Amino acid sequence: xxxxxxxxxxxxxxxxxxxxxxxxxxxxxxxxVLVGPSGCxxxxxxxxxAGLEEIxxxxxxxxxxxxxxxxxxxxxxxxxxQSYALYPHMSVRKNLAFGLSNMKMPKPExxxxxxxxxxxxxxxxxxxxxxRQLSGGQKQRVAIGRAIVREPQLFLFDEPLSNLDAELRVQxxxxxxxxxxxxxxxxxxxxxxxxxxxxxxxxxxxxxNGHLEQLGTPFELYNFPxxxxxxxxxxxxxxxMLEAEAKGGAVELADFGSLPLGDGVSDGxxxxxxxxxxxLVGDEGDVHASGKITxxxxxxxxxxxxxxxxxxxxxMVQAPGHSVYKLGDEIRLGISRRAAHYxxxxxxxxxxxxxxxx
Amino acid sequence: MVxxxxxxxDAISTAEEARAIRLTRARRRSRNNIFRHIFLIICSLIxxxxxxxxxxxxxxxxxxIFGTLWLWPSEFQWNNYVEGWDAxxxxxxxxxxxxxxxxxxxxxxxxxSCSFAxxxxxxxxxxxxxxxxxxxxxxxxxxxxxxxxPQYLLFLQLGWIDTYLPLVVPKFLATDAFxxxxxxxxxxxxxxxxxxxxxxxxxxxxxxxxxIIMPLSIPAMATAAIFSFIWTWQDFLGPLIYLNDVKDYTxxxxxxxxxxxxxxxxxxxxxxxxVLSIVxxxxxxxxxQRLIVQGIAMSGLK
Amino acid sequence: xxxxxxxxxPGYLFLxxxxxxxxxxxxxxxxxxxxxxxxxxxxxxxxxxxGIEHYEYMFVWDARFWQSLKVTFAYVFMSVPGTLIFxxxxxxxxxxxxxxxxxxxxxxxxxxxxxxxxxxxxLWRQLFSNAGVINSIVELVGFEGPYWLSDPDYSLYTLVxxxxxxxxxxMLIFLAGLRAIPQELYEAxxxxxxxxxxxxxxxxxxxxxxxxxxxLVLQMIEAFKTFNSAFIISDGxxxxxxSLLFFTLYLYNEAxxxxxxxxxSALAWVLLAIIGFFTAIAFATxxxxxxxxxxxx
Numbered sequence: 001x002x003x004x005x006x007x008x009x010x011x012x013x014x015x016x017x018x019x020x021x022x023x024x025x026x027x028x029x030x031x032x033v034l035v036g037p038s039g040c041x042x043x044x045x046x047x048x049x050a051g052l053e054e055i056x057x058x059x060x061x062x063x064x065x066x067x068x069x070x071x072x073x074x075x076x077x078x079x080x081x082q083s084y085a086l087y088p089h090m091s092v093r094k095n096l097a098f099g100l101s102n103m104k105m106p107k108p109e110x111x112x113x114x115x116x117x118x119x120x121x122x123x124x125x126x127x128x129x130x131x132r133q134l135s136g137g138q139k140q141r142v143a144i145g146r147a148i149v150r151e152p153q154l155f156l157f158d159e160p161l162s163n164l165d166a167e168l169r170v171q172x173x174x175x176x177x178x179x180x181x182x183x184x185x186x187x188x189x190x191x192x193x194x195x196x197x198x199x200x201x202x203x204x205x206x207x208x209n210g211h212l213e214q215l216g217t218p219f220e221l222y223n224f225p226x227x228x229x230x231x232x233x234x235x236x237x238x239x240x241m242l243e244a245e246a247k248g249g250a251v252e253l254a255d256f257g258s259l260p261l262g263d264g265v266s267d268g269x270x271x272x273x274x275x276x277x278x279x280l281v282g283d284e285g286d287v288h289a290s291g292k293i294t295x296x297x298x299x300x301x302x303x304x305x306x307x308x309x310x311x312x313x314x315x316m317v318q319a320p321g322h323s324v325y326k327l328g329d330e331i332r333l334g335i336s337r338r339a340a341h342y343x344x345x346x347x348x349x350x351x352x353x354x355x356x357x358x
Numbered sequence: 359m360v361x362x363x364x365x366x367x368d369a370i371s372t373a374e375e376a377r378a379i380r381l382t383r384a385r386r387r388s389r390n391n392i393f394r395h396i397f398l399i400i401c402s403l404i405x406x407x408x409x410x411x412x413x414x415x416x417x418x419x420x421x422x423i424f425g426t427l428w429l430w431p432s433e434f435q436w437n438n439y440v441e442g443w444d445a446x447x448x449x450x451x452x453x454x455x456x457x458x459x460x461x462x463x464x465x466x467x468x469x470x471s472c473s474f475a476x477x478x479x480x481x482x483x484x485x486x487x488x489x490x491x492x493x494x495x496x497x498x499x500x501x502x503x504x505x506x507x508p509q510y511l512l513f514l515q516l517g518w519i520d521t522y523l524p525l526v527v528p529k530f531l532a533t534d535a536f537x538x539x540x541x542x543x544x545x546x547x548x549x550x551x552x553x554x555x556x557x558x559x560x561x562x563x564x565x566x567x568x569x570i571i572m573p574l575s576i577p578a579m580a581t582a583a584i585f586s587f588i589w590t591w592q593d594f595l596g597p598l599i600y601l602n603d604v605k606d607y608t609x610x611x612x613x614x615x616x617x618x619x620x621x622x623x624x625x626x627x628x629x630x631x632x633v634l635s636i637v638x639x640x641x642x643x644x645x646x647q648r649l650i651v652q653g654i655a656m657s658g659l660k
Numbered sequence: 661x662x663x664x665x666x667x668x669x670p671g672y673l674f675l676x677x678x679x680x681x682x683x684x685x686x687x688x689x690x691x692x693x694x695x696x697x698x699x700x701x702x703x704x705x706x707x708x709x710x711g712i713e714h715y716e717y718m719f720v721w722d723a724r725f726w727q728s729l730k731v732t733f734a735y736v737f738m739s740v741p742g743t744l745i746f747x748x749x750x751x752x753x754x755x756x757x758x759x760x761x762x763x764x765x766x767x768x769x770x771x772x773x774x775x776x777x778x779x780x781x782x783l784w785r786q787l788f789s790n791a792g793v794i795n796s797i798v799e800l801v802g803f804e805g806p807y808w809l810s811d812p813d814y815s816l817y818t819l820v821x822x823x824x825x826x827x828x829x830x831m832l833i834f835l836a837g838l839r840a841i842p843q844e845l846y847e848a849x850x851x852x853x854x855x856x857x858x859x860x861x862x863x864x865x866x867x868x869x870x871x872x873x874x875x876l877v878l879q880m881i882e883a884f885k886t887f888n889s890a891f892i893i894s895d896g897x898x899x900x901x902x903s904l905l906f907f908t909l910y911l912y913n914e915a916x917x918x919x920x921x922x923x924x925s926a927l928a929w930v931l932l933a934i935i936g937f938f939t940a941i942a943f944a945t946x947x948x949x950x951x952x953x954x955x956x957x
Contacts, residue, residue: 052554069663073560086550089573146555173556188370363945378828391758398753399872405825411793412783424791427800475678484671494678497686501885501935503908504928507696507915513928533682538678563670584761592777594888599916610778615894617782620761625786632779647766651771 001065001151002076002186003028004049009058009156011044011210017045021058021189025190031180034190035197036207037233043158045207046190050079050156062154073102077154078147082162084139093127096149096243117145121177137168144179150211157189161196173199177331186343192233198222204231205338224354228347231273237316239273239341246270251342253307257336266354273341276304276318285334291315307331378388415628423625434438435626439634446615450631457591460525460608464590465583467529468537472582473575476541476598477567498535502595508600524600525593529586537582540653543573544578578658581653584646588639609635621645671716679770688779697926702919714926725927727902728910735817743879744872746827751834765832767866772828780813780822782891785809786816807895812903819904830875836870838864868952877942884935887912907931 004026011019019041026032034042038122047053052289057065096117103354106251108276115308116286118124121141131139140160147155156209160176161169180187197204198218205231206213206221214226225231232238246253247267250260259272270339294314295306298321305317317333319325342350376621408563414429416438422431452499479485479491481523513524513659532538556566572579607615613635672679697714699707719727730832737792750768754761774780787793788808806814845863854862865872890898897913898905911931915924 050558052557072558077558079555079558081551081555083549083551085549085555087552087555087570101409102560102565322575363915371727377929391756394753394756394758395760399763401750402764405771406767406792406823408780408783408787409774411787412779415786423786424789427793427796427798436890437804455850461771471677471681474674474676474922478671478678482671484675486669487671489956490675490679494684497682499881499935499939500686500690501881501928502894503694503885503911504932505686507921507925508692510915511692511703528681528685530677531685532678533681551881552741560808564672567674588866589776592888594891598891600728613778613782613843616844617785617892627784632782636774636777638768639774639777643766646729647762651765651769651832 002180002190003030004016004186005059005061005064006045006049007059007061009048009060010056011041011048011053012056016191017210019048022210022212024215026186026333029184029186031187031189031200033197033201033204034188034195034207035192035204035233036213038192040207042190042192042207043208044232045159046079046156046188049188050077051075052079063112064104069237073099073247073301075154076152077156078150078152079156079158080143080147080160082132084143084163085141086139086146088131091128091130091199092123092145093128095131095142096145099146099150113149117148121145121146126347136164136325137172140164146181148183153186155187157187159191160189161191162193169196176200176336194236198234204234206233206358208233224251224349224351225341226349228271228343230342231341235275237276237318239275240279240315242272242274242313243270244270253287253335254311255291256287256335257289259287259295259335261337261342261352265350266274267341269345270350271347272335273343274315274335276316278336279315279317280334280336281317281319282332284336286337287332288332290332292329293325293327293331296325296327305331307333364426365497394408403623413633414631416626416633418626420625424627438626438630442624442630442634445624445627445631446612448607449613450609450612450634452605453607453609455521456606457608457610458599460522461587461590463522463526464529465586467526468532468534468586469579469583471530471532472534472543473567473572473579475538476545477571479538480542480545481550481566481571482563494535496535498539506599508596513600519600520602520606521600524592524608529590534586537586540582541578544575548574577649577652580657581648583650584650585641585653587642591639677796677889679680693928694926697929699922703921704919707922710922713931718923718926718930724902724905724910728898728905728907731816731898731903731905732884732907733887735886736880738816738820740876740883742820742824743827744749744830744875746824747830747875748834748868750827751831751838754835754858756829756837761796765835768831769828772826775822775826776888778888778892781889783820784818784889785893794847800806810900812901815900815903818893819886819889823883823886829881833875833919834868835872837868841867871948873946875938879933880938880942884931884938923942 003025006022008021009019009021010016010017010021032046036042043130044053048055049062051070059068061067062075062077086092087098090098093114096114097110100113111339118127121144123138123141123145126142127136127241128332131142134142138206140163140243142161157176161172164172173196174261180200189196189200198221199220200324201218203215203217204221205215214221215273216224216226221230225234225347227294228241232241234269242253242256243266245254246252246265249263249265250258250266252258253272289309290311291307294308297306301321302327303319303321303323305319307315307317309315315333317331325331339352342352344350394407410429415423415429417436418431418432419433419435475494479487509524509528513519516523518524552570552574553566556570560567573619592610593608594610594614597611601607601611604615613628614633616624616631698711699714701707724907751922754764756767771780788795788803790809791806792808794808798805806874808814808818841864845867846859848861849859884906886906887908890904890909891912894900894904894906894909896909898909907927910930911924911927914920
């Protein structure tokens with residue numbers, strides 16, 4: 001087990017900066033998820049930790065050892081690739097043993113480790129097969145097995161579930177979480193799927209355009225997003241954003257009217273974010289607006305209602321699945337000032353009611 | 359929708375019409391196909407007639423070879439093969455041995471050296487890679503004749519004339535850019551994550567080449583080996599220039615000696631040896647047809 | 661510095677055989693050849709610099725040079741279109757779901773793979789001899805066969821026919837190209853009531869243009885370099901009456917029969933210039949008639 005520490009890590013391709021000076025501490029035994037939209041640099045960051053990509057500037061250390069110039073194979077880590085990257089011409093057994101025999105490990109030890117991994121992942125009966133004879137889920141297991149046998153200090157996962165179908169993905173997610181609980185090894189996991197991130201992570205690092213936007217527990221990210229990017233990236237459906245002007249301790253919201261916020265707020269533009277689940281229906285809340293339902297998306301346990309307000313703006317509202325809203329209905333929405341999120345003109349969080357909430 | 363068509367008399371007639379059209383079309387197509395086959399069979403016969411004629415001539419008595427289109431010999435002269443084998447000043451055993459040595463070495467040289475270069479171009483990162491690669495691609499277009507004379511002078515200086523070195527050593531130096539190109543194309547389609555996984559498994563670049571890339575590139579290596587074999591076996595200009603001693607001759611050079619013989623009575627023997635000389639290529643073609651066809655489609659090799 | 665080495669060493673190690681070959685057997689010889697073309701050199705005595713005298717002699721005085729150009733160009737302009745037309749026609753016949761396609765393909769390709777061999781060149785000589793098979797057929801139709809090999813008016817045709825006989829490899833490339841044309845295009849054309857000719861000119865040919873281009877360049881270069889068959893059929897000298905004096909054959913004889921290495925080098929450069937010129941023309945005009953799918957920009 002080992003912690004990983006990134007200090008002002010930077011990556012340039014020619015003149016294009018892919019990673020802008022990132023600082024990141026991964027604690028020993030933590031499951032850290034790197035999440036962000038495609039092209040945000042999360043895979044690049046992972047590959048730099050793995051040693052597959054050179055770093056332009058900064059230092060990466062694993063367990064207090066600077067590994068900038070240490071080859072990938074000597075960093076004492078394992079990586080599971082998106083495409084699994086199983087050697088097509090080797091049997092499952094050979095795939096698992098290949099790295100170990102390269103290390104000149106004694107035969108009995110290799111056999112013990114391979115057998116252990118096979119038992120943990122329940123792939124015992126697949127050992128003599130070639131990768132092309134395996135299903136997607138089985139390949140995934142073998143790929144994880146190849147990572148396990150090395151008994152590394154650190155596991156790296158590069159979108160390992162994205163090639164699986166939805167059902168299998170949920171199942172493998174549970175298995176991966178189980179594996180983490182069992183091994184307790186530090187894991188760094190890259191995904192673009194925020195559900196994966198929220199369900200598995202000890203902490204999540206949200207990246208966008210090569211910047212680290214926020215690092216925190218899933219609870220922190222969902223409830224206290226530090227900026228507008230994180231606010232709209234985490235949570236589905238997206239948070240509703242109401243652009244407004246603050247003046248004299250209150251914010252003037254179109255459709256809803258004036259929402260008093262107290263003295264903590266300075267004058268200027270202020271965005272008010274309300275998650276679909278945080279809208280109140282009926283007379284509850286501090287300010288209200290009426291609108292017309294333009295679309296109802298029924299999901300069974302819940303439904304998403306698109307409500308068009310007088311100004312023409314459309315709000316996304318979450319309601320319980322047993323509700324009876326129909327297309328064309330009039331509906332009255334309320335916002336509670338404590339349940340909303342506030343962002344200043346720079347897009348940063350204004351922590352108005354955070355203390356009372358936590 | 360179904361119901362309306364059923365109850366609409368117009369719709370019925372259109373449905374019948376459609377079936378009729380479909381039927382005539384199918385009939386026309388099968389008739390077309392028969393014509394097509396007849397035509398293709400005639401074409402094929404024309405195409406292979408010369409080769410059949412050569413086989414037949416190798417088995418005919420000399421007086422039946424010319425003046426007739428008929429292929430079946432009145433009596434089979436298997437003796438042509440026996441006598442042809444020793445008809446020249448040196449036995450064909452020797453010529454075949456020479457050809458085999460040169461060909462085997464060339465095939466080995468080409469596969470090793472070209473796969474080395476291709477691996478570097480397709481998989482390794484180093485300064486100047488793109489420049490070298492475009493220079494390599496330019497040698498693809500370069501006619502051999504431009505380097506022919508200086509190469510000859512170089513080998514003359516080295517004292518390599520009348521040895522097999524001028525024919526074999528260049529193959530170990532990856533001079534056949536076609537094969538490099540073919541292999542680069544093949545290597546590039548192997549997922550790069552395999553190399554990375556192997557790198558994490560502690561493989562050196564050479565180990566990746568040997569344990570990952572090569573086992574996965576057997577079709578490309580086989581294609582290169584096959585074409586290398588065919589070209590070297592048939593090579594004429596190289597041996598013509600570099601080999602002067604009859605004892606060193608390859609099979610094509612030996613065949614040419616039949617033409618410069620004063621006597622004209624060796625036709626049967628000449629055709630017998632000609633047939634034998636293309637048997638190895640023919641066999642390769644039959645066995646590896648699929649690889650050859652793919653190889654040509656992939657890269658335009660001749 | 662160590663980092664630089666670590667990054668570059670593996671690449672250059674793997675490249676080293678090719679690099680050696682490239683310098684000693686390609687670039688070095690090219691430079692040498694260029695220099696030699698301005699010298700008089702017979703191997704026995706050291707090269708003597710004579711400036712552009714060779715090129716001057718070649719273009720102004722050397723009738724055999726012009727003859728060899730004439731022969732080679734005539735050959736290229738007859739054999740290349742002939743080969744390509746046959747290749748395309750047969751490829752289109754084979755590009756259907758018909759039975760035994762593999763067998764046909766193999767039979768049509770077989771001549772290509774054997775065609776460069778001396779055995780086939782020897783065979784060709786005999787097929788076109790005075791009492792050979794070709795004349796037997798000609799007589800069967802009721803004409804008198806010409807002296808193919810000894811009449812300068814006919815000799816070149818034997819080689820053109822030999823080249824066309826080897827249409828197999830461009831045919832295979834055409835076949836691969838035809839396979840790559842999406843079937844929906846033909847279905848769309850059928851709905852638009854296009855006939856077979858219209859389909860050919862409106863879909864097949866334009867979609868196949870890159871392949872035609874590729875084949876054209878490849879065949880042209882190959883045709884300019886023809887040597888083996890010309891050597892065997894013309895007794896190694898371009899007989900009869902220089903009517904088969906291919907450029908490569910002339911070059912070979914200058915170099916290795918008469919040891920005029922300087923002059924032969926100059927000839928090699930002219931050959932390179934000709935091939936370069938035609939390849940350049942093909943590339944330059946290609947943008948008017950070759951359209952690649954997924955073209956960027």
